[in-house]
Amino acid sequence: MTNLVIAEHDNASIKAATLNTVAAAQKIGGDIHVLVAGYNAQAAADAAAKIAGVSKVLLADAPHLGAGLAENIEATVLKIAKDYTHILSPATAYGKNIAPRIAAKLDVAQISDITAVVSVDTFERPIYAGNAIATVQSADPIKVITVRSTGFDALGAGGGCAAIEKIDAAADGGLSLFVSREVTKLDRPExxxxxxxxxxxxxxxxxxxxxxxxxxxxxxxxxxxxxxxxxxxxxxxxxxxxxxxxxxxxxxxxxxxxxxxxxxxxxxxxxxxxxxxxxxxxxxxxxxxxxxxxxxxxxxxxxxxxxxxxx
CATH class of the missing domain: 3.40.50.1220 (TPP-binding domain)
Known part of the structure; x- marks a missing residue:
């Protein structure tokens, strides 16, 4: 059993929600691989390799992956999806944009916003604005999951020594085009x-x-x-x-x-x-x-x- 965590990153560092997602993968058990899909993203891959519990980092580096367009990330994940029993991403805007596309292409039901792992096929997730907790069991061969970061304590960002393996990115699908990004700069914590x-x-x-x-x-x-x-x-x-x-x-x-x-x-x-x-x-x-x-x-x-x- 092997889990794939889709890392959220900025091509230089790993976003904090990825650490919580790796923690969820660790609760499931088995090996944990982290996919870093980006451009000139070696620094992000190096950071992912240091996350405690990660056994391998897959680096897909290509210009059309640099902006994190969901269609291109999804296509790259689908190339390797058959090798994994669980595919996890953080329940952030980034993860919620990618995971449903992967689930649809794999013809499986996405398990959204999990806050606890009961077993390898059973998970808890909040419903009714968090006033009730649903226990969801999936019989799908590949489980596509988004992880609510507040449900899992983040693993350490250091101490790991995973191997980094470069993989080929899927071709640019041409379905969307990155035009520009306006980033809000804060003088206080995010x-x-x-x-x-x-x-x-x-x-x-x-x-x-x-x-x-x-x-x-x-x-x-x-x-x-x-x-x-x-x-x-x-x-x-x-x-x-x-x-x-x-x-x-x-x-x-x-x-x-x-x-x-x-x-x-x-x-x-x-x-x-x-x-x-x-x-x-x-x-x-x-x-x-x-x-x-x-x-x-x-x-x-x-x-x-x-x-x-x-x-």
């Missing part, structure tokens, strides 16, 4: 990998209040900034900030929810956080049902006081 997150909701009132109230707290804690869907829809912050079922799934060491009522959609994206602190003037707000620490009060007074205490 949301999905941050150990501390400060999130704001509709209770902040407007974009100016979001910036004025939350940024000083995030700066004190060296935290990433997040938001509820209501805050995003109201235009307080860009979509990239959204935490929730239709946003980003996070599980930091500390999650501070400010002015967030705690709609089920938001709770689904952050309730696995290790410690949750909620600040809200409504004592009956649903966010308090998942909070480890709750403070009922006016956020416009409480948050500046908290910042002062952190000085």
């Amino acid at each position: 949301l999905t990998t941050a150990k501390i997150i400060v999130s704001g909701g509709r209770g902040l009132g407007n974009r100016e209040n979001y910036t004025r109230v939350l940024e000083p707290l995030a700066d004190k804690l060296n935290a990433a900034l997040g938001a509820s869907r209501a805050a995003v829809d109201a235009g307080f912050v860009p979509n990239d900030y959204q935490v929730g079922q239709t946003g980003k799934i996070v599980a930091p060491q500390l999650y501070v929810a400010v002015g967030i009522s705690g709609a089920i959609q938001h709770l689904a994206g952050m309730k696995d956080s290790k410690v949750i602190v909620a600040i809200n003037k409504d004592p009956d707000a649903p966010i308090f049902s998942v909070a480890d620490y709750g403070l009922v009060g006016d956020l416009f007074a409480v948050v500046p006081d908290l910042c002062a205490q952190l000085s």
